Amino acid sequence: MFHKEGHKIILITLIVVVALFLITDTYILLPWLNMLIMVGLLVFLLLILQFFRNPKRLTSYDDASVVSPVDGKVVVIEEVFEKEYFNEKRLQVSIFMSPINVHVTRYPIAGKVLFSKYHPGKYLVAWHPKASEENERTTVVVENEVYGKVLYRQIAGALAKRIVNYAKEGQQVNQGSDSGFIKFGSRVDLFLPLDTKINVTLNQKVRGAESIIAQK
Numbered sequence: 001m002f003h004k005e006g007h008k009i010i011l012i013t014l015i016v017v018v019a020l021f022l023i024t025d026t027y028i029l030l031p032w033l034n035m036l037i038m039v040g041l042l043v044f045l046l047l048i049l050q051f052f053r054n055p056k057r058l059t060s061y062d063d064a065s066v067v068s069p070v071d072g073k074v075v076v077i078e079e080v081f082e083k084e085y086f087n088e089k090r091l092q093v094s095i096f097m098s099p100i101n102v103h104v105t106r107y108p109i110a111g112k113v114l115f116s117k118y119h120p121g122k123y124l125v126a127w128h129p130k131a132s133e134e135n136e137r138t139t140v141v142v143e144n145e146v147y148g149k150v151l152y153r154q155i156a157g158a159l160a161k162r163i164v165n166y167a168k169e170g171q172q173v174n175q176g177s178d179s180g181f182i183k184f185g186s187r188v189d190l191f192l193p194l195d196t197k198i199n200v201t202l203n204q205k206v207r208g209a210e211s212i213i214a215q216k
Contacts (some may be wrong), residue, residue: 003104005164005181006052013048017041054104057209059176061110063146066196066214067176068206069108070188072097077202082191084139085115085151090191093198093213095206097157097186105154105182106209107167108190110175111144116167121156138165138180142173146216151191154182176209190214 002010020041028034059067076094081087097103121136136156143149154163164181173179182188192198196214200206206213 001054001056002049002052003054003178003181005183006048010048010052013045017045051099051103053102054178055102057106057176057207059106059209060212061175063110063144063175064216065212066108066147066150066190066192067106068095068208068211068213069106069152069179069190070095070097070104070206070208071102072188072206074200074202074204074206075187076189077198077200079194080191082151085141086149086191089194090151091194091196091198091214093190093192093200095188095190097182097188102208103182103186104178104208105152105165105180105188106176107142107173107179108152108175108213109142109144109147109150110173111142111150113140113167113169113171113173114143114149115139115141115151116165116169118163118165136163138163138167140165140167140179142167147196148193150193153189153191154180155187155189156182157186 024034024037072095075096078092079089080092082090118138122134138154141149141151156163162183166180192214198214199212
């Protein structure tokens, strides 16, 4: 199953790969070169397909838990001052996604979307300290009765050239459902209340909509 954000790119890639296959087979007379080009084209197609995959996930649907919004590796767990929306200290958990991870972004909690904003910006590497403030990004705040307000931020990386955000202010959303997509390498930051019990450790690999990031 492939994400809708990849349908156009997959179709164009498939057409280009098939066309290059035919051209290679017709005009490249050296058997070893012919094979090398075809294998390279096939690998490229497979990389595009795996990047836009959208596997089904089993979410716990627990208002007392925060699920991971993305697949990737936990790279930051720290207390910080969040100045875009809260203007107060929060627990930040950051998850880095490599190009081979599933890049679907999912709602970490169920509730009402209070805030959704897109920021144009740079394309620093996703783990750069200033990436969360200077890179292209979106900020979304969802509120429920258990956690109050939870903020998550999609951050473009050096390879990411488009962030897709489906969250609309006033919308009621379900935990684990699609909230967006980031194309080609990125990071997502979660900002949680200070009394939240963090359920992950640094460098731990997590799965979007399934891994429990935090609990009340």
